[in-house]
Amino acid sequence: MSESHIDPDARAHSERLQALIRSEIQSAGGAIPFWRFMELALYAPGLGYYSAGATKFGAAGDFITAPELGPLFAECVAEAVVPVLQQLGPQAHFVEVGGGSGRFAGDAITRMAQMDALPARYSILEPSADLRERQGEYLRQRLDASQFRRVHWLERPPQDEWHGVLFANEVIDALPTPRFAIVDGEVMEEHVALDGDGGFKRVDRPADALLSAAVRHVERQLPQPFAEGYRSELLPQLPYWIQAVIGGLRNGAMLFVDYGFARSEYYLPQRNDGTLRAFHRHTVSGNVFANPGLQDLTASVDFTALAEAGTGAGFEFSGYCSQAAFLIGNKLDERLAAHEAGLEDEAALYALRQQAKQLTLPAAMGEGFQAMGFARGVDFEHAFLAGDLSHRL
Template sequence: MTDTALPAPGPEARAHSERLVAAITAQIDAGGGAIAFSRFMDLALYAPGLGYYSAGARKFGADGDFVTSPELGAAFAECVIDSLSPVLREIGNEAVFLELGAGSGAFALAALEHFSRTGTMPAQYWLLEPSADLRERQQILLRDALPAEDFARCRWLDNEPTTPWRGVLFANEVIDALPATRFVIRGDEVREQCVGRDGDGNFCFVERPADAALREIVRAVERDLDAPFAEGYCSEILPQLPAWIAAIAEQLQQGVMLFVDYGYPRREFYLPERRDGTLVCHYRHRAHNDPLFLPGLQDLTAFVDFTALAEAGTQMGFEFAGYCTQASFLINNGLADRLAAIEAINDLAERYRRHQEIKKLTLPGEMGERFQVMGFQRGIDFSRGMMLGDLRRRL
């Protein structure tokens, strides 16, 4: 149920959403009255020119719908780069840093500036960004802020790398935005949650029998949990995750994959009390639970099953490097240096702002424990970057 306190959009924004509603409705009609929720989420987020990430509305930061770690300041990116610089140095002159879903470009800017200051600049900085609007914003930001020689290292990719490369693959809050499949348990049957239209023409949830592939994936999770899901249990799953990891990492010959996202190990992701799943919607800095509300104007995300991510990465032949909270990762990779630099700031207002940045990144009630970090390695040792507070036992 939509929170009636959510602010109403302006006429232009509402008209934009209505265009996307019409496009989704056409697919529902063509699909016999319903489409899979994963397809609805894909269209709501990525429909060309209309989806949330494909259109021009501001999404990140104080003026958008949510704030990511890089939007708070440079500390997050600097700690990430400190953890990965030894990997890039070991690989040498051909090392590449690949950022997936670069958002506003805030991480890339802070990372490239820190690479320059520390003398650890990779040969190239690749940005894989499916949104043409965000890509343009990233290019403007980096072109205006960086020296020409540093900007020249940036390369925007249309698709996953198709030729062998060596370096680092980094993704912050990317997996949570992959279109999630929703399943529901009815009796002994696994059903798929879909989106159709009610008698008034509004979007509504409908259920259809799950196909054989989805049934087997859900039953495999039950076997792993050693318990069946209860009647009416509804949650998310990412059947495409192994193929997605394979696509983005197939050509990475030597290096590290590092993922930061909010989520849980499988046994916590599918707790009995989490019977409505983990789906969260963000609209103008308000979180709510109606994914059918104003398509194209709000973000849709589902928490990450980190056990599934660990399985997908190791199935690709990568060695598991570690799993920890964001707070532990930052503390292990130079957070003390950031704090020391903050203490040296004379401007009291700026010092306070930077302290608030660190608190939001690390406190348990903020991002410190809700966000987690998982690393994989191939032909190189990254375990030291993940050694503090390793949680692999919970997987």
């Protein structure tokens, strides 16, 4: 991100966040774990990337998520989860983790209503007050009054017992992640310290027992040990996050869509600096320390770890496939045809078909993004009948 392209207000905003991070580094004795730097850069109240007011999603933001492309993604998710909601009955609850712009909720609720399968409650678990406000404005205009009344916002997972579906699209990739390195055969944890000019630099410190054990657990499942100097990400807290985010979910399903790899592909020898990267204005950067608060930080998902965490939380594994296979297996062709039938304008038809291509082509989002599901007390395997990838796990 070129300094010359940052307006003065944004630069001042980033400098306030940088001052906060520097203060915490100094208070911590000169270094903080990378995951803490990432947490502050993304979520520091009023200053972090997801906590402040800049536009994040869509053409005017820093990246485009599948729901921002148009209605097809959300409608296919609705097709996948409606049978679960119907199995659970009229009191079923749908919880979306991280609501983005609100576009997914608008499209999903509209499709669920068309299928006569609206959940009793549609909750958006959204810690950002700014995003909650934007989502509310959008959905109030998008939905009719009876539909909007079902929408609720949560600052924390529902703790009371509930039955329904938990859905998270591009959420796990934004969880603050520890980084590890192999130095002299030992597991080290990447920290962030200050250089001589007050900037941020990477330093390694001995890993704690939790991270060290998690790295060795992964290493035992690989064809060969991590090489000297190998560096990557690992989320030992993922099982705890899953259990926290489902709250009191008793019977129902969990659906996660994100970009990532099965473990054996994630930790390939040649991927020796991990998957961490930054996004600003649709441009990928390797400089994760540049302008904190103004760029997204993200790491790919280890889907083997997600499978372990979901089943460890007491759910049955339902399936794992590419996003393309998931959408095609959940009536993408039918949804595309339904929208095409209502269009006569060639430009609109072209845009709709481009949306389907962006969602499914391997070079776009079709293969890099994957879907994984879990269930308890319901059947959810129907959603993963196309393109099963579970053998890779």
